[in-house]
Amino acid sequence: LCGTNILSGNMKEYGLWKLKADITPYVNTILMGTGFDSTSSFTDHYTKEFFNAILNTNYLHSVRDSFSENKLKNMGIKNVINTGCPTMWGLTEEHCKSIPAYKAENVVCTITDYCRDYELDQKMLDILLKSYKKVYFWIQGKEDFSYLCALKREKDVEIISSSLKSYDQILRKKDLDYVGTRLHAGIRSLCFGHRSIIISIDNRAKCIAQDTGLIVVERSNILVELENKITSEFFTKINMPWENIKKWKNQFSNL
Numbered sequence: 001l002c003g004t005n006i007l008s009g010n011m012k013e014y015g016l017w018k019l020k021a022d023i024t025p026y027v028n029t030i031l032m033g034t035g036f037d038s039t040s041s042f043t044d045h046y047t048k049e050f051f052n053a054i055l056n057t058n059y060l061h062s063v064r065d066s067f068s069e070n071k072l073k074n075m076g077i078k079n080v081i082n083t084g085c086p087t088m089w090g091l092t093e094e095h096c097k098s099i100p101a102y103k104a105e106n107v108v109c110t111i112t113d114y115c116r117d118y119e120l121d122q123k124m125l126d127i128l129l130k131s132y133k134k135v136y137f138w139i140q141g142k143e144d145f146s147y148l149c150a151l152k153r154e155k156d157v158e159i160i161s162s163s164l165k166s167y168d169q170i171l172r173k174k175d176l177d178y179v180g181t182r183l184h185a186g187i188r189s190l191c192f193g194h195r196s197i198i199i200s201i202d203n204r205a206k207c208i209a210q211d212t213g214l215i216v217v218e219r220s221n222i223l224v225e226l227e228n229k230i231t232s233e234f235f236t237k238i239n240m241p242w243e244n245i246k247k248w249k250n251q252f253s254n255l
Contacts (some may be wrong), residue, residue, distance in 0.1 A: 001029050004064060004085065004204060007036045009043040011050050026054040031061035033086040035068045039203045048075045062248045065207040081244045084212055087187045089245055091238040099236040100195050103177060108136040108170050110180030113143035115201045118151065120222050124199060125153045128179055131230050136160050138167050140182050179230065181219065190236065197229055213239050
């Protein structure tokens, strides 16, 4: 089972995984890089019984952060390790050393249609327009462009269509930074070797940053932190749990 926020403390009501009444087909599930939908410590009785019933007891389960690891262990799932998010498994020390420490000339940005803050997202875009020669805008979510229009900044940026292919084409450019609210757009930018700042809007970026050193600015702190972060020198140092990643992968080597 993969999915960055696929787990919850209330699985019967949670909507990302459309569970059937009969959970038999899910028995012997193995987790890969999964995480919880929030930092709430609450877990209901159904969820505890559900995870203990379906999760394989012979293999290690991989979760994306230490919060998710501890939450499962508190439910009695002991065969779980924090491997970080699989999208970050390529961010080795050698790779991170190749990422520039100084601001690029241009930037690609994102916003998030389902988690809006009109004032702060508009301010983020204004800071980027002030700080960079050209601002590219990648449409990841289906309503991202309409949200951009509501912010009245659609004429100030160069629009990149919503396909991953289009995004990768931009990421192949040199002299480019990433700044935006889409976590995995930022991680992909890092994988392409670009200096990246994630604007944290939920628990995912925050929890991952606490474990790995991912560069994050809380959206609530944009006004006091973002411009200075963009113009300052900083090195990308991602601390991944490499031994846990190796351990989780190696358990399948004889299959």
